[in-house]
């Protein structure tokens with residue numbers, strides 16, 4: 001999968017996909033949103049009809065800005081990828097993810113930025129997502145994601161991650177369009 005990539009030399013980055021189940025608990029003692037609509041800053045889930053929701057951010061700056069993405073960012077020197085994802089989620093939306101589990105990894109090559117991106121899934125968190133300088137958070141039903149406003153390749157792997165599957169991928173972009181896309185699901189997300 002990554003034979004042609006200098007994976008040891010590429011910068012590392014993280015993404016977090018937080019999934020809230022249908023028990024209304026949200027893991028933090030916070031009440032759920034009461035109007036059934038995504039976008040109230042709280043996960044829905046009281047009736048289970050809409051199924052799980054996931055937290056995305058409308059990214060205000062940096063790689064992937066103006067798109068809906070998972071919170072995350074670049075790994076800092078001396079930091080583990082797990083420490084990075086916890087820090088980035090806190091910085092971008094003001095919550096602490098409590099159980100991040102690495103479920104995927106992909107190599108991203110583009111005209112101006114290459115990276116190994118480590119993808120985490122989490123279900124427990126503390127706090128309430130808030131807008132920051134970097135991000136505007138919103139809960140979306142997992143079966144109604146804003147796919148037209150996401151990375152094209154997110155459309156390929158995110159449903160698997162939200163479903164609890166693992167994956168590895170390699171995505172080559174040029175002029176913001178994917179030129180090469182490889183994905184394997186159900187494999188260990190090592191690297």
Ligand SMILES: Nc1ncnc2c1[nH]c(=O)n2[C@H]1C[C@H](O)[C@@H](COP(=O)(O)OP(=O)(O)OP(=O)(O)O)O1
Pocket residue numbers: 013014015061062063064069071072073074075088108115117151153154171
């Ligand atoms: N192809 C693709 N799909 C989905 N997400 C990403 C990619 N390529 C990527 O690089 N990314 C993600 C991985 C990271 O979460 C971000 C890039 O980091 P960025 O947000 O720019 O880093 P920060 O550390 O938060 O920002 P600065 O401090 O450098 O401004 O994109």
